[in-house]
């Protein structure tokens with residue numbers, strides 16, 4: 345597995361390319377916007393993108409989905425499969441309105457189509473030979489999921505954490521459908537039970553590790 349990070353938009357959201365280097369196939373996680381930059385990276389690496397994975401459906405994570413699908417369909421002659429949780433349908437459709445409320449251009453944050461594949465806790469997502477376990481981790485948003493692989497870029501496991509756990513912080517819980525206690529429970533039950541050496545790749549900010557956050561995160 346190789347991972348490329350493209351930090352996009354004023355939200356400084358970490359979009360990730362997850363690449364199976366043996367087969368030159370991959371997935372894009374949370375294409376939040378500035379899709380031309382994500383596309384540059386895909387073209388440079390010459391990867392066939394089979395899937396787009398969503399951790400959750402806040403506009404900073406879904407704003408570029410439509411444009412990316414349109415590009416991939418043209419370029420690859422095949423639409424990638426979109427993966428996301430069923431609960432967040434309404435949130436996906438409201439992205440442009442919320443962008444307007446933030447004073448941003450709705451053209452940069454388009455409404456996100458419904459996923460081709462609804463995922464739930466315990467599902468396995470395959471990208472070539474890469475296997476990602478799906479864990480349901482609500483609290484920051486009602487349908488939030490994280491993706492975990494026992495073997496990341498090195499031999500250590502990796503977690504694509506979205507907006508659950510950050511380096512020294514946790515996701516906000518004041519947005520619609522958010523709940524502080526639910527988020528804490530998700531982190532304790534689903535993330536802190538992973539090996540301490542699990543590399544955590546959050547939706548914003550720098551990478552961290554499960555063990556480090558267990559011992560030093562002031563919110564937990």
Ligand SMILES: [Zn+2]
Nearest residue numbers: 400402484507
């Ligand atoms: Zn969010």
Ligand SMILES: [Zn+2]
Nearest residue numbers: 402404507547
């Ligand atoms: Zn976010």
